[in-house]
Amino acid sequence: MKKLLIPFLLLLVMLISACGANNEETTTSDTTETEEKSSETITYQSENGPIEVPANPQRVIVLSTFAGNVKALDVNLVGVDSWSKMNPRYELDGVEEVTDESLEKIIELDPDLIIGLSTMKNVDKLSEIAPTVTFTYGKLDYLTQHLEIGKLLNKEKEAKIWIDDFKSRSQAAGEEIKAKIGEEATVSVIENFDKQLYVFGDNWARGTEILYQEMKLKMPEKVKEMALKDGYYAISPEVLNEYAGDYVIFSKNADTETSFQETQTYKNIPAVKNNQVFEVNAKEFYFNDPITLEYQLEFIQKSFLTE
Template identity: 60%
Template sequence: MKKLIIPFILMCVLIISACSDSTKNQATEDASETITYQSENGPIEVPAHPERVVVLTGNAGDLISLGINIVGVDEWSMESPLFKDQLKDVTVVSDEQIEKIIELQPDLIIGASDNNNLDKLKKIAPTVIYTYNKVDYLTQHLEIGKAVNKEKEAQDWIDDFKKRANTVGNKIKEKIGENATVTVMESYDKDMGILGDSWGRGTEVLYQAMGMKMPEKVKEMTSKEGYYMISSEVLPDYVGDYLIVSKYNGQDNSYQNTDLYKEMPAVKNNHVIEVDGNTFLFNDSLTLDYQLNYFEEQFLK
Protein backbone atom coordinates (compact mmCIF):
# COMPACT_ATOMS: atom_id res chain seq x y z
CA MET A 1 0.00 0.00 0.00
CA LYS A 2 2.81 2.39 0.91
CA LYS A 3 4.50 1.69 -2.45
CA LEU A 4 1.35 2.89 -4.21
CA ILE A 5 1.05 6.07 -2.12
CA ILE A 6 4.60 7.31 -2.77
CA PRO A 7 4.32 7.45 -6.61
CA PHE A 8 0.92 9.15 -6.23
CA ILE A 9 2.43 11.85 -4.00
CA LEU A 10 5.30 12.37 -6.42
CA MET A 11 2.86 12.74 -9.30
CA CYS A 12 0.88 15.40 -7.37
CA VAL A 13 4.08 17.32 -6.64
CA LEU A 14 5.03 17.28 -10.32
CA ILE A 15 1.59 18.48 -11.37
CA ILE A 16 1.61 21.35 -8.83
CA SER A 17 5.13 22.32 -9.89
CA ALA A 18 4.13 22.33 -13.55
CA CYS A 19 1.07 24.49 -12.82
CA SER A 20 3.22 26.90 -10.81
CA ASP A 21 5.74 27.20 -13.64
CA SER A 22 2.91 27.77 -16.11
CA THR A 23 1.45 30.55 -13.95
CA LYS A 24 4.84 32.22 -13.64
CA ASN A 25 5.42 32.01 -17.38
CA GLN A 26 1.96 33.48 -18.06
CA ALA A 27 2.64 36.35 -15.63
CA THR A 28 5.95 37.04 -17.36
CA GLU A 29 4.28 37.02 -20.77
CA ASP A 30 1.52 39.36 -19.56
CA ALA A 31 4.07 41.77 -18.12
CA SER A 32 6.09 41.85 -21.35
CA GLU A 33 3.12 42.04 -23.72
CA THR A 34 2.69 45.38 -25.48
CA ILE A 35 0.17 47.16 -27.66
CA THR A 36 0.60 50.03 -30.08
CA TYR A 37 -1.19 53.18 -28.98
CA GLN A 38 -1.81 55.88 -31.56
CA SER A 39 -0.88 58.94 -29.50
CA GLU A 40 -1.16 62.55 -30.61
CA ASN A 41 2.54 62.35 -31.48
CA GLY A 42 2.34 59.10 -33.38
CA PRO A 43 2.38 55.37 -32.53
CA ILE A 44 4.01 54.27 -29.29
CA GLU A 45 4.53 50.83 -27.76
CA VAL A 46 2.98 50.66 -24.29
CA PRO A 47 2.36 47.78 -21.84
CA ALA A 48 -0.78 45.81 -22.60
CA HIS A 49 -1.32 45.46 -18.85
CA PRO A 50 0.42 48.41 -17.10
CA GLU A 51 1.10 47.73 -13.44
CA ARG A 52 3.07 50.77 -12.27
CA VAL A 53 1.91 54.06 -13.75
CA VAL A 54 3.20 57.56 -13.02
CA VAL A 55 0.70 60.35 -13.75
CA LEU A 56 1.96 63.90 -14.31
CA THR A 57 -1.36 65.35 -15.53
CA GLY A 58 -4.80 65.91 -14.02
CA ASN A 59 -6.05 62.55 -15.26
CA ALA A 60 -5.50 60.44 -12.16
CA GLY A 61 -9.26 59.99 -11.74
CA ASP A 62 -9.57 58.48 -15.21
CA LEU A 63 -6.94 55.87 -14.39
CA ILE A 64 -8.39 55.12 -10.96
CA SER A 65 -11.84 54.54 -12.46
CA LEU A 66 -10.30 52.13 -14.99
CA GLY A 67 -8.64 50.12 -12.23
CA ILE A 68 -5.06 51.11 -13.10
CA ASN A 69 -2.42 51.01 -10.36
CA ILE A 70 -0.78 54.41 -9.84
CA VAL A 71 2.61 54.62 -8.12
CA GLY A 72 3.37 58.32 -8.69
CA VAL A 73 1.09 61.32 -9.13
CA ASP A 74 1.24 65.10 -9.54
CA GLU A 75 0.71 67.40 -6.55
CA TRP A 76 -2.59 68.87 -7.78
CA SER A 77 -4.20 65.44 -8.14
CA MET A 78 -3.14 64.56 -4.62
CA GLU A 79 -5.07 67.62 -3.37
CA SER A 80 -8.41 66.28 -4.61
CA PRO A 81 -10.52 64.86 -1.76
CA LEU A 82 -12.11 62.50 -4.28
CA PHE A 83 -8.82 60.62 -4.75
CA LYS A 84 -7.73 60.61 -1.11
CA ASP A 85 -8.29 56.93 -0.38
CA GLN A 86 -7.04 55.62 -3.73
CA LEU A 87 -3.84 57.69 -3.61
CA LYS A 88 -3.03 57.40 0.09
CA ASP A 89 0.07 55.26 -0.52
CA VAL A 90 1.10 56.93 -3.78
CA THR A 91 4.23 59.09 -4.09
CA VAL A 92 3.91 62.73 -5.13
CA VAL A 93 6.26 63.54 -8.02
CA SER A 94 6.85 66.31 -10.53
CA ASP A 95 8.42 66.41 -13.98
CA GLU A 96 11.56 67.83 -12.35
CA GLN A 97 12.10 64.86 -10.04
CA ILE A 98 13.63 62.40 -12.49
CA GLU A 99 15.54 60.35 -9.92
CA LYS A 100 12.43 60.00 -7.78
CA ILE A 101 10.44 58.75 -10.77
CA ILE A 102 13.20 56.24 -11.65
CA GLU A 103 12.99 54.83 -8.11
CA LEU A 104 9.28 54.14 -8.64
CA GLN A 105 10.13 51.82 -11.56
CA PRO A 106 7.12 52.77 -13.69
CA ASP A 107 6.19 50.73 -16.74
CA LEU A 108 4.13 53.64 -18.14
CA ILE A 109 4.15 57.41 -17.71
CA ILE A 110 1.14 59.63 -18.51
CA GLY A 111 2.26 63.21 -19.04
CA ALA A 112 1.33 66.57 -20.53
CA SER A 113 2.78 68.09 -23.67
CA ASP A 114 4.11 71.01 -21.62
CA ASN A 115 5.89 68.82 -19.05
CA ASN A 116 9.59 69.45 -18.56
CA ASN A 117 12.20 66.73 -19.20
CA LEU A 118 10.08 64.72 -21.61
CA ASP A 119 13.20 63.26 -23.27
CA LYS A 120 14.41 61.98 -19.89
CA LEU A 121 10.99 60.62 -18.97
CA LYS A 122 10.80 58.64 -22.22
CA LYS A 123 14.05 56.89 -21.30
CA ILE A 124 12.52 55.68 -18.02
CA ALA A 125 9.33 54.15 -19.45
CA PRO A 126 6.96 54.54 -22.42
CA THR A 127 5.60 58.06 -22.04
CA VAL A 128 2.21 59.07 -23.43
CA ILE A 129 1.56 62.81 -23.47
CA TYR A 130 -1.62 64.81 -23.94
CA THR A 131 -2.26 68.45 -24.75
CA TYR A 132 -4.90 69.97 -22.51
CA ASN A 133 -8.16 70.60 -24.39
CA LYS A 134 -6.78 69.30 -27.69
CA VAL A 135 -9.73 66.90 -27.62
CA ASP A 136 -12.99 67.17 -25.69
CA TYR A 137 -13.26 65.80 -22.17
CA LEU A 138 -15.04 62.57 -23.14
CA THR A 139 -12.61 61.81 -25.95
CA GLN A 140 -9.79 62.40 -23.48
CA HIS A 141 -11.17 59.70 -21.20
CA LEU A 142 -11.48 57.34 -24.16
CA GLU A 143 -7.89 58.05 -25.23
CA ILE A 144 -6.59 57.25 -21.78
CA GLY A 145 -8.64 54.07 -21.89
CA LYS A 146 -6.97 53.12 -25.16
CA ALA A 147 -3.51 53.88 -23.75
CA VAL A 148 -4.00 51.42 -20.88
CA ASN A 149 -5.86 48.83 -22.97
CA LYS A 150 -9.22 49.60 -21.37
CA GLU A 151 -11.06 51.11 -24.32
CA LYS A 152 -14.31 49.18 -23.79
CA GLU A 153 -14.52 50.14 -20.13
CA ALA A 154 -13.89 53.79 -21.02
CA GLN A 155 -16.53 53.80 -23.75
CA ASP A 156 -19.08 52.12 -21.46
CA TRP A 157 -18.62 54.88 -18.88
CA ILE A 158 -18.94 57.59 -21.57
CA ASP A 159 -22.20 56.15 -22.89
CA ASP A 160 -23.65 55.88 -19.39
CA PHE A 161 -22.49 59.35 -18.33
CA LYS A 162 -24.04 61.03 -21.37
CA LYS A 163 -27.40 59.43 -20.64
CA ARG A 164 -27.32 60.37 -16.97
CA ALA A 165 -26.22 63.95 -17.66
CA ASN A 166 -28.92 64.44 -20.27
CA THR A 167 -31.60 63.24 -17.84
CA VAL A 168 -30.35 65.51 -15.04
CA GLY A 169 -29.99 68.47 -17.39
CA ASN A 170 -33.57 68.14 -18.57
CA LYS A 171 -34.83 68.02 -14.98
CA ILE A 172 -32.88 71.15 -14.05
CA LYS A 173 -33.98 73.11 -17.12
CA GLU A 174 -37.56 72.12 -16.46
CA LYS A 175 -37.25 73.70 -13.02
CA ILE A 176 -35.23 76.86 -13.74
CA GLY A 177 -36.24 77.45 -17.37
CA GLU A 178 -34.68 76.58 -20.72
CA ASN A 179 -33.17 80.05 -21.12
CA ALA A 180 -31.76 80.48 -17.63
CA THR A 181 -28.05 81.33 -17.76
CA VAL A 182 -25.28 80.05 -15.53
CA THR A 183 -21.87 81.64 -14.85
CA VAL A 184 -18.91 79.75 -13.41
CA MET A 185 -16.25 81.80 -11.67
CA GLU A 186 -13.19 81.11 -9.57
CA SER A 187 -11.23 83.22 -7.12
CA TYR A 188 -7.69 82.04 -6.41
CA ASP A 189 -5.10 84.09 -4.52
CA LYS A 190 -5.82 87.64 -5.71
CA ASP A 191 -7.06 86.61 -9.14
CA MET A 192 -10.64 86.20 -10.32
CA GLY A 193 -11.75 84.59 -13.53
CA ILE A 194 -14.85 83.49 -15.39
CA LEU A 195 -14.73 80.12 -17.12
CA GLY A 196 -15.84 78.83 -20.51
CA ASP A 197 -17.34 75.45 -21.34
CA SER A 198 -14.21 73.29 -21.01
CA TRP A 199 -12.06 74.44 -18.12
CA GLY A 200 -12.89 71.98 -15.36
CA ARG A 201 -14.69 73.28 -12.25
CA GLY A 202 -17.89 71.66 -13.51
CA THR A 203 -18.00 73.58 -16.80
CA GLU A 204 -18.05 70.47 -18.99
CA VAL A 205 -20.96 69.01 -17.03
CA LEU A 206 -22.99 72.22 -16.99
CA TYR A 207 -22.55 73.48 -20.53
CA GLN A 208 -21.67 70.43 -22.61
CA ALA A 209 -23.26 67.45 -20.88
CA MET A 210 -26.38 69.09 -19.43
CA GLY A 211 -26.79 71.81 -22.05
CA MET A 212 -27.03 74.77 -19.67
CA LYS A 213 -26.62 78.24 -21.17
CA MET A 214 -23.93 80.77 -20.33
CA PRO A 215 -24.33 84.55 -20.63
CA GLU A 216 -23.36 85.84 -24.07
CA LYS A 217 -20.66 88.07 -22.63
CA VAL A 218 -19.06 85.13 -20.86
CA LYS A 219 -19.20 83.09 -24.06
CA GLU A 220 -17.56 85.92 -25.99
CA MET A 221 -14.76 86.63 -23.55
CA THR A 222 -13.85 82.99 -22.88
CA SER A 223 -14.00 81.81 -26.50
CA LYS A 224 -10.26 82.22 -27.11
CA GLU A 225 -8.47 81.06 -23.96
CA GLY A 226 -11.25 79.10 -22.25
CA TYR A 227 -11.26 81.56 -19.34
CA TYR A 228 -11.11 85.33 -18.81
CA MET A 229 -9.55 87.19 -15.90
CA ILE A 230 -11.56 90.06 -14.41
CA SER A 231 -11.65 92.33 -11.38
CA SER A 232 -14.35 91.95 -8.75
CA GLU A 233 -15.71 95.38 -9.70
CA VAL A 234 -16.95 94.12 -13.08
CA LEU A 235 -18.15 90.70 -11.91
CA PRO A 236 -21.86 91.70 -12.13
CA ASP A 237 -21.41 92.27 -15.88
CA TYR A 238 -20.72 88.55 -16.36
CA VAL A 239 -23.03 86.87 -13.88
CA GLY A 240 -26.16 85.21 -15.26
CA ASP A 241 -29.27 83.95 -13.50
CA TYR A 242 -27.19 81.45 -11.55
CA LEU A 243 -23.62 81.66 -10.27
CA ILE A 244 -21.27 78.77 -9.54
CA VAL A 245 -18.41 79.89 -7.27
CA SER A 246 -15.31 77.71 -7.08
CA LYS A 247 -13.59 78.40 -3.75
CA TYR A 248 -10.39 77.25 -2.05
CA ASN A 249 -9.77 77.06 1.68
CA GLY A 250 -7.74 79.94 3.02
CA GLN A 251 -8.37 82.20 0.03
CA ASP A 252 -9.52 85.80 0.27
CA ASN A 253 -13.24 85.80 -0.47
CA SER A 254 -13.93 89.25 0.96
CA TYR A 255 -15.54 90.32 -2.32
CA GLN A 256 -18.58 88.31 -1.22
CA ASN A 257 -19.09 90.77 1.63
CA THR A 258 -19.33 93.82 -0.64
CA ASP A 259 -22.61 95.53 -1.57
CA LEU A 260 -21.67 95.10 -5.22
CA TYR A 261 -21.72 91.33 -4.82
CA LYS A 262 -24.75 91.18 -2.54
CA GLU A 263 -26.85 93.28 -4.94
CA MET A 264 -26.38 90.96 -7.92
CA PRO A 265 -29.72 89.31 -8.84
CA ALA A 266 -28.21 85.81 -8.64
CA VAL A 267 -27.12 86.49 -5.05
CA LYS A 268 -30.35 88.21 -4.00
CA ASN A 269 -32.37 85.33 -5.46
CA ASN A 270 -30.27 82.75 -3.62
CA HIS A 271 -29.05 81.33 -6.93
CA VAL A 272 -25.42 80.92 -5.87
CA ILE A 273 -23.90 77.43 -5.67
CA GLU A 274 -20.51 77.21 -3.99
CA VAL A 275 -18.15 74.32 -4.76
CA ASP A 276 -14.83 73.22 -3.33
CA GLY A 277 -12.08 74.21 -5.77
CA ASN A 278 -9.88 71.17 -5.15
CA THR A 279 -12.79 68.76 -5.54
CA PHE A 280 -14.10 70.40 -8.72
CA LEU A 281 -10.77 71.22 -10.38
CA PHE A 282 -10.51 68.37 -12.89
CA ASN A 283 -12.67 66.87 -15.64
CA ASP A 284 -11.76 63.18 -15.25
CA SER A 285 -14.47 60.54 -15.01
CA LEU A 286 -14.51 60.29 -11.20
CA THR A 287 -14.71 64.06 -10.81
CA LEU A 288 -17.37 64.38 -13.50
CA ASP A 289 -19.56 61.82 -11.75
CA TYR A 290 -19.24 63.76 -8.51
CA GLN A 291 -19.97 67.09 -10.20
CA LEU A 292 -23.08 65.73 -11.91
CA ASN A 293 -24.49 64.38 -8.65
CA TYR A 294 -23.64 67.62 -6.83
CA PHE A 295 -25.34 69.85 -9.39
CA GLU A 296 -28.41 67.62 -9.43
CA GLU A 297 -28.68 67.96 -5.66
CA GLN A 298 -28.05 71.71 -5.57
CA PHE A 299 -30.25 72.79 -8.47
CA LEU A 300 -33.17 70.53 -7.60
CA LYS A 301 -33.19 70.82 -3.81
Protein backbone atom coordinates in the same frame (compact mmCIF):
# COMPACT_ATOMS: atom_id res chain seq x y z
CA MET B 1 0.34 -8.45 5.99
CA LYS B 2 3.62 -6.55 6.28
CA LYS B 3 4.55 -7.63 2.76
CA LEU B 4 1.36 -6.09 1.43
CA LEU B 5 1.76 -2.89 3.47
CA ILE B 6 5.25 -1.96 2.24
CA PRO B 7 4.38 -1.84 -1.51
CA PHE B 8 1.26 0.18 -0.63
CA LEU B 9 3.29 2.76 1.31
CA LEU B 10 5.78 3.04 -1.56
CA LEU B 11 2.92 3.60 -3.99
CA LEU B 12 1.47 6.29 -1.70
CA VAL B 13 4.81 8.11 -1.49
CA MET B 14 5.14 8.01 -5.28
CA LEU B 15 1.64 9.44 -5.73
CA ILE B 16 2.32 12.27 -3.26
CA SER B 17 5.61 13.07 -5.00
CA ALA B 18 3.91 13.10 -8.40
CA CYS B 19 1.18 15.45 -7.12
CA GLY B 20 3.80 17.76 -5.66
CA ALA B 21 5.67 17.81 -8.95
CA ASN B 22 2.46 18.56 -10.79
CA ASN B 23 1.61 21.41 -8.42
CA GLU B 24 5.09 22.84 -8.76
CA GLU B 25 4.85 22.59 -12.54
CA THR B 26 1.43 24.28 -12.52
CA THR B 27 2.67 27.06 -10.24
CA THR B 28 5.71 27.62 -12.43
CA SER B 29 3.49 27.61 -15.49
CA ASP B 30 1.08 30.11 -13.92
CA THR B 31 3.96 32.36 -12.86
CA THR B 32 5.47 32.22 -16.33
CA GLU B 33 2.08 32.98 -17.87
CA THR B 34 1.65 36.01 -15.57
CA GLU B 35 5.13 37.24 -16.42
CA GLU B 36 4.42 36.80 -20.12
CA LYS B 37 1.13 38.67 -19.76
CA SER B 38 2.81 41.60 -17.99
CA SER B 39 5.48 41.79 -20.68
CA GLU B 40 2.96 41.98 -23.52
CA THR B 41 2.72 45.29 -25.35
CA ILE B 42 0.34 47.09 -27.66
CA THR B 43 1.01 49.90 -30.10
CA TYR B 44 -0.68 53.15 -29.16
CA GLN B 45 -1.03 55.86 -31.80
CA SER B 46 0.02 58.91 -29.81
CA GLU B 47 0.16 62.56 -30.91
CA ASN B 48 3.84 62.02 -31.68
CA GLY B 49 3.44 58.74 -33.53
CA PRO B 50 3.17 55.05 -32.59
CA ILE B 51 4.61 53.95 -29.27
CA GLU B 52 4.88 50.53 -27.63
CA VAL B 53 3.16 50.51 -24.23
CA PRO B 54 2.26 47.73 -21.77
CA ALA B 55 -0.89 45.83 -22.64
CA ASN B 56 -1.63 45.55 -18.93
CA PRO B 57 0.17 48.42 -17.14
CA GLN B 58 0.76 47.83 -13.45
CA ARG B 59 2.69 50.91 -12.27
CA VAL B 60 1.51 54.12 -13.91
CA ILE B 61 2.75 57.63 -13.19
CA VAL B 62 0.60 60.62 -14.22
CA LEU B 63 2.48 63.91 -14.21
CA SER B 64 -0.48 66.15 -14.96
CA THR B 65 -4.26 66.20 -15.36
CA PHE B 66 -5.17 62.57 -16.13
CA ALA B 67 -4.84 60.76 -12.78
CA GLY B 68 -8.61 60.53 -12.42
CA ASN B 69 -8.98 58.99 -15.87
CA VAL B 70 -6.46 56.28 -15.02
CA LYS B 71 -7.93 55.57 -11.59
CA ALA B 72 -11.47 55.44 -13.04
CA LEU B 73 -10.32 52.64 -15.34
CA ASP B 74 -9.03 50.68 -12.33
CA VAL B 75 -5.35 50.90 -13.26
CA ASN B 76 -2.76 51.16 -10.49
CA LEU B 77 -1.12 54.54 -9.90
CA VAL B 78 2.27 54.84 -8.19
CA GLY B 79 2.90 58.57 -8.76
CA VAL B 80 0.84 61.69 -9.52
CA ASP B 81 1.20 65.47 -9.79
CA SER B 82 0.55 67.79 -6.83
CA TRP B 83 -2.86 68.99 -8.07
CA SER B 84 -4.14 65.43 -8.33
CA LYS B 85 -2.61 64.50 -4.99
CA MET B 86 -4.57 67.22 -3.17
CA ASN B 87 -7.93 66.05 -4.64
CA PRO B 88 -9.76 64.17 -1.86
CA ARG B 89 -12.02 62.49 -4.44
CA TYR B 90 -9.11 60.49 -5.87
CA GLU B 91 -8.21 58.76 -2.59
CA LEU B 92 -4.49 58.57 -3.37
CA ASP B 93 -3.11 57.48 -0.02
CA GLY B 94 0.18 55.69 -0.63
CA VAL B 95 0.65 57.21 -4.07
CA GLU B 96 3.77 59.38 -4.35
CA GLU B 97 3.71 63.02 -5.42
CA VAL B 98 6.09 63.62 -8.33
CA THR B 99 6.93 66.22 -10.97
CA ASP B 100 8.48 66.14 -14.41
CA GLU B 101 11.77 67.14 -12.76
CA SER B 102 11.94 64.54 -9.97
CA LEU B 103 13.64 61.98 -12.20
CA GLU B 104 15.43 60.05 -9.43
CA LYS B 105 12.20 59.58 -7.51
CA ILE B 106 10.44 58.41 -10.68
CA ILE B 107 13.20 55.88 -11.32
CA GLU B 108 12.75 54.54 -7.77
CA LEU B 109 9.01 54.11 -8.40
CA ASP B 110 9.84 51.84 -11.34
CA PRO B 111 6.88 52.82 -13.58
CA ASP B 112 5.91 50.82 -16.65
CA LEU B 113 4.02 53.79 -18.16
CA ILE B 114 4.22 57.59 -17.77
CA ILE B 115 1.42 59.95 -18.86
CA GLY B 116 1.45 63.74 -19.00
CA LEU B 117 0.86 66.91 -20.98
CA SER B 118 2.80 67.91 -24.08
CA THR B 119 4.08 71.00 -22.22
CA MET B 120 5.93 69.06 -19.51
CA LYS B 121 9.71 69.04 -19.20
CA ASN B 122 12.20 66.18 -19.65
CA VAL B 123 10.04 64.07 -21.97
CA ASP B 124 13.16 62.52 -23.54
CA LYS B 125 14.63 61.57 -20.15
CA LEU B 126 11.30 60.24 -18.93
CA SER B 127 11.00 58.12 -22.07
CA GLU B 128 14.25 56.41 -21.10
CA ILE B 129 12.67 55.36 -17.79
CA ALA B 130 9.37 54.04 -19.22
CA PRO B 131 7.14 54.52 -22.27
CA THR B 132 5.94 58.13 -22.01
CA VAL B 133 2.77 59.40 -23.68
CA THR B 134 1.76 63.06 -23.72
CA PHE B 135 -1.45 64.84 -24.69
CA THR B 136 -2.12 68.45 -25.62
CA TYR B 137 -4.66 69.85 -23.17
CA GLY B 138 -7.89 70.85 -24.93
CA LYS B 139 -6.96 69.29 -28.26
CA LEU B 140 -9.62 66.64 -27.69
CA ASP B 141 -13.01 67.18 -26.12
CA TYR B 142 -13.31 65.92 -22.57
CA LEU B 143 -15.01 62.60 -23.38
CA THR B 144 -12.82 61.82 -26.39
CA GLN B 145 -9.84 62.45 -24.12
CA HIS B 146 -11.08 59.76 -21.72
CA LEU B 147 -11.57 57.40 -24.65
CA GLU B 148 -7.95 58.00 -25.67
CA ILE B 149 -6.78 57.20 -22.14
CA GLY B 150 -8.85 54.04 -22.44
CA LYS B 151 -7.10 53.10 -25.67
CA LEU B 152 -3.71 53.80 -24.11
CA LEU B 153 -4.49 51.55 -21.14
CA ASN B 154 -6.02 48.84 -23.36
CA LYS B 155 -9.44 49.58 -21.83
CA GLU B 156 -11.24 51.28 -24.68
CA LYS B 157 -14.41 49.22 -24.24
CA GLU B 158 -14.77 50.16 -20.56
CA ALA B 159 -14.19 53.83 -21.38
CA LYS B 160 -16.80 53.82 -24.15
CA ILE B 161 -19.45 52.21 -21.95
CA TRP B 162 -18.97 54.87 -19.27
CA ILE B 163 -19.00 57.73 -21.82
CA ASP B 164 -22.30 56.67 -23.40
CA ASP B 165 -23.94 56.23 -20.00
CA PHE B 166 -22.65 59.54 -18.65
CA LYS B 167 -23.84 61.53 -21.66
CA SER B 168 -27.29 60.00 -21.36
CA ARG B 169 -27.58 60.76 -17.65
CA SER B 170 -26.21 64.31 -18.00
CA GLN B 171 -28.56 65.23 -20.81
CA ALA B 172 -31.58 63.82 -18.97
CA ALA B 173 -30.64 65.84 -15.87
CA GLY B 174 -30.27 68.93 -18.04
CA GLU B 175 -33.84 68.59 -19.26
CA GLU B 176 -35.05 68.39 -15.66
CA ILE B 177 -33.09 71.48 -14.68
CA LYS B 178 -34.30 73.54 -17.66
CA ALA B 179 -37.87 72.53 -16.88
CA LYS B 180 -37.40 73.92 -13.37
CA ILE B 181 -35.37 77.12 -13.94
CA GLY B 182 -36.59 78.00 -17.43
CA GLU B 183 -34.98 77.73 -20.87
CA GLU B 184 -33.60 81.28 -20.74
CA ALA B 185 -32.03 81.18 -17.27
CA THR B 186 -28.26 81.70 -17.34
CA VAL B 187 -25.56 79.91 -15.35
CA SER B 188 -21.97 80.98 -14.78
CA VAL B 189 -19.02 79.25 -13.14
CA ILE B 190 -16.53 81.30 -11.14
CA GLU B 191 -13.43 80.43 -9.16
CA ASN B 192 -11.15 82.35 -6.80
CA PHE B 193 -7.45 81.69 -7.00
CA ASP B 194 -4.49 83.71 -5.74
CA LYS B 195 -6.37 87.02 -5.16
CA GLN B 196 -8.02 86.74 -8.58
CA LEU B 197 -11.45 85.68 -9.82
CA TYR B 198 -12.00 83.66 -12.99
CA VAL B 199 -15.03 82.88 -15.11
CA PHE B 200 -15.07 79.88 -17.45
CA GLY B 201 -16.25 78.91 -20.91
CA ASP B 202 -17.65 75.53 -21.90
CA ASN B 203 -14.53 73.34 -21.83
CA TRP B 204 -12.39 74.20 -18.82
CA ALA B 205 -13.56 71.58 -16.29
CA ARG B 206 -15.24 72.86 -13.08
CA GLY B 207 -18.49 71.38 -14.37
CA THR B 208 -18.52 73.55 -17.50
CA GLU B 209 -18.67 70.64 -19.94
CA ILE B 210 -21.71 69.23 -18.15
CA LEU B 211 -23.55 72.55 -17.82
CA TYR B 212 -22.97 73.89 -21.31
CA GLN B 213 -22.15 70.94 -23.59
CA GLU B 214 -24.41 68.22 -22.23
CA MET B 215 -27.19 70.12 -20.42
CA LYS B 216 -27.22 73.01 -22.92
CA LEU B 217 -27.76 75.57 -20.17
CA LYS B 218 -27.23 79.18 -21.18
CA MET B 219 -24.05 81.13 -20.55
CA PRO B 220 -24.23 84.86 -19.75
CA GLU B 221 -23.41 86.95 -22.81
CA LYS B 222 -20.46 88.66 -21.13
CA VAL B 223 -18.93 85.28 -20.23
CA LYS B 224 -19.51 84.05 -23.76
CA GLU B 225 -17.79 87.12 -25.14
CA MET B 226 -14.71 87.00 -22.92
CA ALA B 227 -14.19 83.36 -21.84
CA LEU B 228 -15.58 81.09 -24.54
CA LYS B 229 -12.58 81.24 -26.88
CA ASP B 230 -9.74 80.76 -24.37
CA GLY B 231 -11.74 78.73 -21.85
CA TYR B 232 -11.32 81.14 -18.94
CA TYR B 233 -11.08 84.86 -18.22
CA ALA B 234 -9.70 86.75 -15.22
CA ILE B 235 -11.89 89.45 -13.66
CA SER B 236 -11.90 91.63 -10.57
CA PRO B 237 -14.57 91.22 -7.88
CA GLU B 238 -15.83 94.70 -8.72
CA VAL B 239 -17.12 93.59 -12.14
CA LEU B 240 -18.40 90.16 -11.10
CA ASN B 241 -21.98 91.37 -11.43
CA GLU B 242 -21.45 91.70 -15.20
CA TYR B 243 -20.46 88.02 -15.49
CA ALA B 244 -22.74 86.42 -12.92
CA GLY B 245 -25.65 84.46 -14.35
CA ASP B 246 -29.05 83.96 -12.81
CA TYR B 247 -27.36 81.00 -11.14
CA VAL B 248 -23.69 80.80 -10.15
CA ILE B 249 -21.53 77.81 -9.31
CA PHE B 250 -18.67 79.06 -7.16
CA SER B 251 -15.67 76.72 -7.23
CA LYS B 252 -14.21 78.03 -3.99
CA ASN B 253 -10.66 77.89 -2.71
CA ALA B 254 -11.27 78.48 0.99
CA ASP B 255 -7.53 78.85 1.65
CA THR B 256 -7.13 81.91 -0.59
CA GLU B 257 -8.79 85.34 -0.88
CA THR B 258 -12.56 85.28 -0.20
CA SER B 259 -13.12 88.65 1.48
CA PHE B 260 -14.93 89.95 -1.61
CA GLN B 261 -17.92 87.92 -0.45
CA GLU B 262 -18.34 90.35 2.46
CA THR B 263 -18.64 93.41 0.20
CA GLN B 264 -21.92 95.07 -0.72
CA THR B 265 -20.97 94.75 -4.39
CA TYR B 266 -21.05 90.99 -4.05
CA LYS B 267 -24.09 90.87 -1.80
CA ASN B 268 -26.10 92.94 -4.30
CA ILE B 269 -25.58 90.49 -7.17
CA PRO B 270 -29.04 89.05 -8.01
CA ALA B 271 -27.86 85.43 -7.81
CA VAL B 272 -26.48 86.12 -4.32
CA LYS B 273 -29.62 87.91 -3.15
CA ASN B 274 -31.79 85.08 -4.48
CA ASN B 275 -29.67 82.36 -2.80
CA GLN B 276 -28.77 80.97 -6.21
CA VAL B 277 -25.01 80.71 -5.67
CA PHE B 278 -23.85 77.14 -5.12
CA GLU B 279 -20.44 76.81 -3.44
CA VAL B 280 -18.25 73.76 -3.88
CA ASN B 281 -14.68 72.85 -2.85
CA ALA B 282 -12.49 73.86 -5.80
CA LYS B 283 -10.00 71.05 -5.09
CA GLU B 284 -12.74 68.51 -5.82
CA PHE B 285 -13.95 70.38 -8.90
CA TYR B 286 -10.82 71.20 -10.92
CA PHE B 287 -10.76 68.34 -13.42
CA ASN B 288 -12.98 66.62 -16.01
CA ASP B 289 -12.18 62.93 -15.55
CA PRO B 290 -14.92 60.37 -14.74
CA ILE B 291 -14.38 60.51 -10.97
CA THR B 292 -14.68 64.31 -10.94
CA LEU B 293 -17.45 64.38 -13.54
CA GLU B 294 -19.60 62.00 -11.53
CA TYR B 295 -19.20 64.25 -8.50
CA GLN B 296 -19.91 67.38 -10.57
CA LEU B 297 -23.08 65.86 -12.01
CA GLU B 298 -24.27 64.84 -8.56
CA PHE B 299 -23.52 68.34 -7.20
CA ILE B 300 -25.27 70.10 -10.09
CA GLN B 301 -28.37 67.94 -9.80
CA LYS B 302 -28.55 68.42 -6.04
CA SER B 303 -27.98 72.19 -6.31
CA PHE B 304 -30.59 72.87 -8.98
CA LEU B 305 -33.22 70.23 -8.26
CA THR B 306 -33.34 70.01 -4.47
CA GLU B 307 -36.00 72.26 -3.01
